[in-house]
Amino acid sequence: MKSQRNRTQQTASQGAPSQGSDARTWVCYHCGHAGHQQKDCWLKKGLCLRCGTAGHSVRDCPRGAATAPTGPASGSASAAGPSQRRDTGKGIVKGRVFDLTQTEVPESTSVVGGTVYVYGFSARALMDSGASHSFIASRFASCLDVSPVCMPFVLDVSTPSGGSLCADSVCRGCELSVAGVMLCADLIVLPLCDFDVILGMDWLSTYRAQLDCYNKVVDLCLPDGTTFQFQGDRGFSMPIISFIRASRYLEKGCEGFLAHVVDTRKEKAKSLEEVPVVSEFPDVFPPDLVSLPPRRSMEFVIDLVPGMAPVSKAPYRMAPAEL
Structure with missing residues (x-):
């Protein structure tokens, strides 16, 4: 009886993990x-x-x-979050950045996207007033002749999806050409995907930037008072929605119209007299094809383009044993 009770206790202890070391597994x-x-x-x-x-x-x-x-x-x-925090012993500073894609920028009402030059290299840039700092993509920074330096703190960048990215290196004093004007920027290295450079509030406030997100224009001012404009990319996308969204609109009571559209600008077929070379043989090329051409002992062709050969040539007409 005593041995049976011990076996029962041993089985119970192995069947459910405890709150100690087994729960961690x-x-x-x-x-x-x-x-x-x-x-x-x-x-x-x-x-x-x-x-x-x-x-x-x-x-x-x-x-x-x-x-x-x-x-x-x-x-x-x-x-x-795409990356986990590293225990570096440094203080953690909070930051934020928006995670837009390139296709969403032209229709966005809060950012301006365009092309700038970093050390002479073309970069896809995003001027975002919702970003607290300025960032550079790690893959793009590796192509530049610049060495990032470690920051005295770890920047914990939060994204709208609820995740976070950690950054602890920065490229200081990067040469930035915006609308032909040479500027400087401290760019924090971050694993970005859709953009090479994101210019946040630290850079925008330095040059007293004014964003016109509707016209995709940014007014910048240099320390000496000189002002200039940067024209961003403007998209002209068609108002297209998905089938799922259209179904939801119809369920909510929206009206839908089914239209059959015909392109009237389609070019009409050329007549026989308008085709070069073919117009010289009206008896060979009738307007209507009534039947298949008769079998001939010799292949007869008319070269519409002189000097051209068929893509696939017929093999020699010999038996396989003779080849």
Whole structure:
């Protein structure tokens, strides 16, 4: 009886993980991080990754950025950001940047995109008043003849998706050519994808920039009072929506019209007299094809373009054994 009770206790201890070391071996199948199970993952439930409550995202959390996530949010918060924080012993400074794509910039009402030159290299730039700092893509910085230096702090850059990126190096005094005018900028190295350079409020305030997001024009002022304009890229996209969005609009009571459009600008077919060379043989090229051409002992062709040969030539008419 005593041995049976010991076996029962041993089986119970092996069947359920304890709150100690075994709980740390749990790996969430949704976010891929350890420390919690999939049923407890805050990222899967759509909860705030900072406080664990519903109804808002991590950037709108009322607890602020100083509260560290606990419990299942610790693994989910790491999955939300493209990179994890590194323990460098430096202080952490908060920053923010918008994650727009190149196709969204022409229609955006808060940013201006265009082309600038960094050390003579063409760069896709975004002038964003919603970004706290100025950034340069790490892959683009590696192509320049400049060495980034370490910052005395770690910049924790938050994105609208709720994630965060960490940066600890900066390219100081980069030569920037904007509308033919040479300027300087301190660009923090960040793993950007759609843009090479993002000019934030630190750079825009230095040159007293005024953004006209409707006309995609930025007015800049030099320290000596000279003003100039930078013309951004303006997009002219057609008002097209997806089928799913159109279905939702129809469900809400919007009117839809089905139209059959014919392009009247289509060029009409050329007549026989308008085709070169063909017009010289009206008996060979009748206006209407009534039947297939008869079989001939010799192949007869008319070269419409002199000196041209068919792409695929027929092989020699010999038996395979003779070849």
